[in-house]
Every structure is written in structure tokens, then in C-alpha cells.
Amino acid sequence: MTKDLCHIHKFQERDIDLLLAEELRINEKFAAWFISRVASGSLVVGPAFRTRVSVLEDGTEADVVACFHRADGGIHRVFVEDKISAPLMPEQLQRYQRRASAEHLRGESNSFSVVLFAPAAYGAVLPDGVVRLTFEEAATALEQSNDDDRTTYKAGFLRRALPLTSPASRDAHAADVEPFVADWWEAVYVMLGREFPGFFLPPKTRYPRGVYFAPRTNGMADYLRVDFKGHLGEVDLAVKNVNYPDLASALSGLHLPGSIIENGKSTAIRIGGLEKFVIADGIAVINTKVRAAYAAAAELLTFWKENRNRFDSLAR
Structure with missing residues (x-):
């Protein structure tokens, strides 16, 4: 039985941003799982050497931007949009893709991924090329990355962030x-x-x-x-x-x-x-x-x- 260590009950998207930025930067096993999902078959290696939150450029704010080294010496950038229950804005993920492509053309990265990170029940139609990861599978990956109270707490944090969608x-x-x-x-x-x-x-x-x-x-x-x-x-x-x-x-x-x-x-x-x-x-x-x-x-x-x-x- 999984221990319940997290007793927080009110969440904002910013809370998820900070958790993800920390885990991608510090938790090597979780970062490896994350990269295997969003850049499968690539030369990307983890953990991230830099993560930032609320990165604004050209009128588009990326919730999390994580930079990873590639085995060939290049840089892979991951742009993450976090959602709990708020709807996506019109063409929000397409703007992420255009921003990532522009940085690639300027030579600031050698490859990139755009990710929607949200609960499994979150309804959204994703543009081609955008990867979807869920809070639930990330929580499981956290639990499997380390057997300690810290990762158990973080996994519980993600599960408690799931919105309550019914009166029951x-x-x-x-x-x-x-x-x-x-x-x-x-x-x-x-x-x-x-x-x-x-x-x-x-x-x-x-x-x-x-x-x-x-x-x-x-x-x-x-x-x-x-x-x-x-x-x-x-x-x-x-x-x-x-x-x-x-x-x-x-x-x-x-x-x-x-x-x-x-x-x-x-x-x-x-x-x-x-x-x-x-x-x-x-x-x-x-x-x-x-x-x-x-x-x-x-x-x-x-x-x-x-x-x-x-x-x-x-x-x-």
C-alpha cells in the first residue's frame, strides 16, 4: 500500500511547473523516463542541465523549458504546457511549436519536443508532433525512480492535483x-x-x-x-x-x-x-x-x- 505523505488539496498550474522543473533537473531516473516518452529513439541524455519556468518569448509563455544534452554534443529543448482543468487557449500548442522551430532554426537547439502535461481525463485535441503525458503515469514513474519518502510525496502531490470532476x-x-x-x-x-x-x-x-x-x-x-x-x-x-x-x-x-x-x-x-x-x-x-x-x-x-x-x- 502506497504511503499517503502529501496532504495538500489546492493546486495551481504553477505548483506543477515547479515540481516538474525540479524532477527533470535533479531526478536522473525520472528524467530518463520522461525523455524516453517525449524524445523516443533520440540521442538525448538526462537529467536536464537547465530548467526554467514561465519563460516568455514572442508573446508565448512556456510553463517549463528544460534543456538536455545530446550524445552528439548538441542540445535538445523540451517545452511543456501544464494543465489541471483550465482549457487550452486557441492555437496555444501550435505557438509552442512555432517558437521551438524558430529557436531550432536560429541554432539555439539541435532538436526539440513539445509536451502537454495534464491529467488523463483532460480533454484536448493535440496538433501533430505534440506529445501527451499524464499526471498519473508521471506519478507512477516517480514512485519507480526511488524508494524514499521524497519521491512518494511528489507522486502523491501529482495525484492530489487531479481535479474533482463530479459531485460524487x-x-x-x-x-x-x-x-x-x-x-x-x-x-x-x-x-x-x-x-x-x-x-x-x-x-x-x-x-x-x-x-x-x-x-x-x-x-x-x-x-x-x-x-x-x-x-x-x-x-x-x-x-x-x-x-x-x-x-x-x-x-x-x-x-x-x-x-x-x-x-x-x-x-x-x-x-x-x-x-x-x-x-x-x-x-x-x-x-x-x-x-x-x-x-x-x-x-x-x-x-x-x-x-x-x-x-x-x-x-x-
Whole structure:
């Protein structure tokens, strides 16, 4: 069983840049594996004699540029674009290729490789000549390069950098790294089942990391959104793309459960003045402050259901 030594959970592409630059420069076995993948059959030998990050030239920033010696005395340059989840910019990898070709024509290198380094699930169509390496296979190569805590940590670092792409994976992650958050929400769902049975739909993400989210009820129209802001003591029933005068006119003569407010491109009915809370307040607030906020959300949604014809006319 692989030891779990890395407990970092938030990653930027720059973090991957620095890790890769270090390993290509210092870790001889990993560098040899890397070169075997990106310059197969070449005369390139490792580790890199120079690595740099965020190298800008001709308006193109290369995340990592690694320079290797060749057995014939020349230089092989590797240009790496790292991605975690952000999409590639238009022709981003083609610009890498043009830059690498220009340096080759100027005699600054004798050969080159352009590499996309990203998770296996990262979707991208690569230009001809661009090599793809994944975080997962690099993590395995790191583990095989040395049997020590340092390389185990670096392999775990790469695996933890994989983006959480589904509600289920985000929930599993929350339950693993912040079990008190999962326990808090489970207690909330017990309260909801007792106090509001069947009223609120199960959320896509079961364990949100905060108390600002959008609960839903059965049959809820797409033009509607509930902004549940426990940390502010507010719950809004927002009607998308409807202005204040139109909503006020449509609901004229009704006893409103809250105040009409402008909310960006939407207008909302707000119940405010509730007691504020956050998850860190603990289980004790669930049957008091949290219940009151959900009661406000239920009141707003019930008001919408009872007057749906008026709301639907606005949406049309």
C-alpha cells in the first residue's frame, strides 16, 4: 500500500511547473523516463542541465523549458504546457511549436519536443508532433525512480492535483479530508427529513464546504433560484432576468413573505434578519439557526408555488 505523505488539496498550474522543473533537473531516473516518452529513439541524455519556468518569448509563455544534452554534443529543448482543468487557449500548442522551430532554426537547439502535461481525463485535441503525458503515469514513474519518502510525496502531490470532476468525487474528497463537514451535513439532512419531509430535493453535491448554495424543490421552474446565505442570515427567492418594477407589479396585492430587492440581473424576494451561521459553529446550530434558514427557503418556495401563474407570466 502506497504511503499517503502529501496532504495538500489546492493546486495551481504553477505548483506543477515547479515540481516538474525540479524532477527533470535533479531526478536522473525520472528524467530518463520522461525523455524516453517525449524524445523516443533520440540521442538525448538526462537529467536536464537547465530548467526554467514561465519563460516568455514572442508573446508565448512556456510553463517549463528544460534543456538536455545530446550524445552528439548538441542540445535538445523540451517545452511543456501544464494543465489541471483550465482549457487550452486557441492555437496555444501550435505557438509552442512555432517558437521551438524558430529557436531550432536560429541554432539555439539541435532538436526539440513539445509536451502537454495534464491529467488523463483532460480533454484536448493535440496538433501533430505534440506529445501527451499524464499526471498519473508521471506519478507512477516517480514512485519507480526511488524508494524514499521524497519521491512518494511528489507522486502523491501529482495525484492530489487531479481535479474533482463530479459531485460524487467532491463528496468523497470532503468526507476524506474534512470529515466534520460531512458529519455536519449528514446531521442537517436528518433535520430536513424530520422537519421538511420530501420538500427539498437531494443536492448534487451532498457536502458543500460552505453555507451559500441553492436548494431546490420538486417542480421548480428554471427561471427561479434560491440563494441560501447562512453566513449572511439571508435567503433570497430570485427570479432571473426580471426587473424590480415588473416583479413588484406582478405581485401587487399579495402578502409577501419578505422584501423585494434588486439582485444583479434578477430581482428577488428576500427574507433577512436571520441568525447567521457557518459549518464551524457545529452541530448545535442545526436545529435552531439552520432550521430557521431552511424554513425561510420553504416559505419562499411555497409562496411561489401558490402564486405560480403570476411568476410564470413574468417569465414568458
